[in-house]
Each structure stands twice: as structure tokens, then as C-alpha cells.
Amino acid sequence: MRILFLNSIGTKKFGGGERWMITAASGLAQRGHTVFVGGKKNGRFLQQAQRAGLTTVPLTIRSDISPLATWKIARFLKHERIDILVCNLNKDVRVAGLAARLVKTPVVIARHGVLLCGPKWKHKVTLTRLADGILTNTASIKAVYDSYGWFDSDFVKVIYNGVADLTTVAPYDFGQEYPGKQVIVSAGRLSEQKGFPFLIEAAALLRQQRDDFVVLIAGSGRLRTQLERLIDRYHLNSTVFLIGYRDPVAPLLRGSDIVALASLYEGMPNVILEAMAAAKPVVATAVNGIPELVEHERTGLLVPPKDPKALATALQRLLDNPDLRSRYGQAGYERVRSYFTIDRMIDELEAYFAQKLAERQR
Secondary structure: OEEEEEEOOOOOOOOHHHHHHHHHHHHHHHOOOEEEEEEOOOOHHHHHHHHOOOEEEEOOOOOOOOHHHHHHHHHHHHHOOOOEEEEOOHHHHHHHHHHHHHHOOOEEEEEEOOOOOOOOHHHHHHHHHOOOEEEEOOHHHHHHHHHOOOOOOOOEEEOOOOEOOOOOOOOOOOOOOOOOOEEEEEEOOOOHHHOHHHHHHHHHHHHOOOOOEEEEEEOOOOOHHHHHHHHHHOOOOOOEEEEEOOOOOHHHHHHOOEEEEOOOOOOOOHHHHHHHHOOOOEEEEOOOOHHHHOOEOOOEEEEOOOOHHHHHHHHHHHHOOHHHHHHHHHHHHHHHHHHOEHHHHHHHHHHHHHHHHHHHHO
16 A cells, blocks of 8 residues: 655644654555655654654645645645545645545545544534544544544544553663652643643642652643743742653653653543553543553552642552552553554554555445
């Protein structure tokens, strides 16, 4: 198959959806498929794809309607005889999906790692007219989309994300920087979605009782200044640290004692997958696809979103119990190796794309 993964994310942005695309593209390329990755020129997404050895093409989409971009993409689809077009954002489906309909060949798949459409007419028109299927990574998103009544039962396909075994990764040594401290790591874009203010408030509650821990937040984004002010307000400058964007994040996870995620909504977050693949215990909010990944009281602890007290209580429980941390970490590792491997994800993607292509050809 000849496949184009298209993602018009901003040039400075790179998150779970972009990482998934590169992982999926790399896996399919290794199996002999011809794979292209398209996105904004000089953007972090294309740079990461190039580092992964993938063939990249600059294809810029700036808005929902762009006749010039549609024409350029249509020309590329026809010239490269693309069979499968995978679109990341809604505007990608609108602009590139229209291009695919003009050349009448590629199957168009909208990939939704988080809930990207509500019951609005523009979403209905886009997805029923310009896409042949929706690919998501959680049953919770499929259930919401199925409730709209727009699609056949098999239009929305769930394929769980895959992750490599990270237990062989050398752990980051926090001992010199934070001697005698237990290390809680969180990672993600510094945005409202990730709920970092609630994690900071939880740290403030913990700090009233103990000082044997630090919280490290890895990521970049527009909320950095707001988070710095919150850290100052709670006098946590020696407890909570914003350590910036890290790639790879796996060594930090391997070197940590606990991995925490306070998200307000999610698809299937890579940081949790990677934490479990690194055999680390997880404390996370019970939103969207996270309960499909984290088994409460077996691989980690789930808490309600926007509840710093519950988050602090769960973190304290693990800080006080290294044996429980070890047990949760091992159980999480075994769960990932059973259900969330990259090979399994690529197997299912390959079969899904082949099925959709056969349907189109018929």
C-alpha cells in the first residue's frame, strides 16, 4: 500500500498524536509499504519524522477552506498514487479529504486521538462526505461518536496505541540533583488539557505533611508562566520543577518513582503507556480512555479530574509504600506487553487499511 500520514499541527507543537503518526508510519514502512509523512515545512513534526528515517513532504494547511492547498495535495495524491490518506486534524480532513475526492482514489481515514468532533452539522458533513472511516484509540471515543447516529457501526474503528518495551532504557539518575527525594514525573504539553495546576495544588497539599519528594513536569507550552506563578504562590520552588520539553521522555520515567497525570480529558496518553512499559506505577485521572489502560488498584490508582485532594491522597499512598509501587509497576508492564505492543498495533492498522482499500475498490 501507498500511504500518506498528514498532520498540519503548528510548527512548534509535538504531542501524542504526532508521536503516534511517526510510530505508525515507521512500522508500516518497515513492513514494505510506501509511506509519506506530510506537514508544515520546518515544523517539529516533520523534523521528528525525518529523524525516524521517513520520507517527508511539506504540505501546509492553514484553514478549513484552502483551494490552493487542496489543489497541491490533489496533485501529490495523484502523482504518488496514494491508496490511504490518514488525516490528523479536522481541517486536514476538510482540505485534503476534498483533494482525495477530486482524484477519486485514496481511502480517507480521520485519526482522532482525542474527542475532535461534537454533534454539529459541520462535523457531520465533513466526516460523512470526506472520510471513509474514523480511527481512534479508545472505546470511549467510539461510544460518543456512535451516539450521534451518523455512522454505520463499523465506521469508527478502535485500535489501541502501541509502545516499545522500555525496561531496557537506562534510567535518568536523579540522585545528584534531588538527593534523598522520591521523584514524581509528569509530562505533556503545558496546556489546560493536562491539568497541571491541579497536580501543583496536590503537591502543595503533600508539602504540608512531608518534604521527601519532588514533582518534575516535562513539557513546553503557553501555560508555563501561569504554572510558574502558581508554584511561587504555593512556595513550591524547591518541590515542583518545570524541566521543559524532553525527548525522549523514557529515561525520566525509568528513573522516577511514580508517574502522574492530572488530565481533564484524554485519548490514550502516551506518557501513561510509556510509564507502564517502563514498569512504573501510575496515578492518573479517570477520564476518557485512561481507565481502558490503567486498572485501578492493579496497575495504578485512578482519581477524579479537578480533585487535587484525591490526587494528593493517591500520591501519598504510593510514596509511603514502595512494595505497592513495585507491584503496580510490574502489573502495568505485563498489561502493556499483552495488549499494547507496537507489533499488535501495526498488525491491526495493516488489516484495517487493507479492508478499507478493498471496500473502496469494490
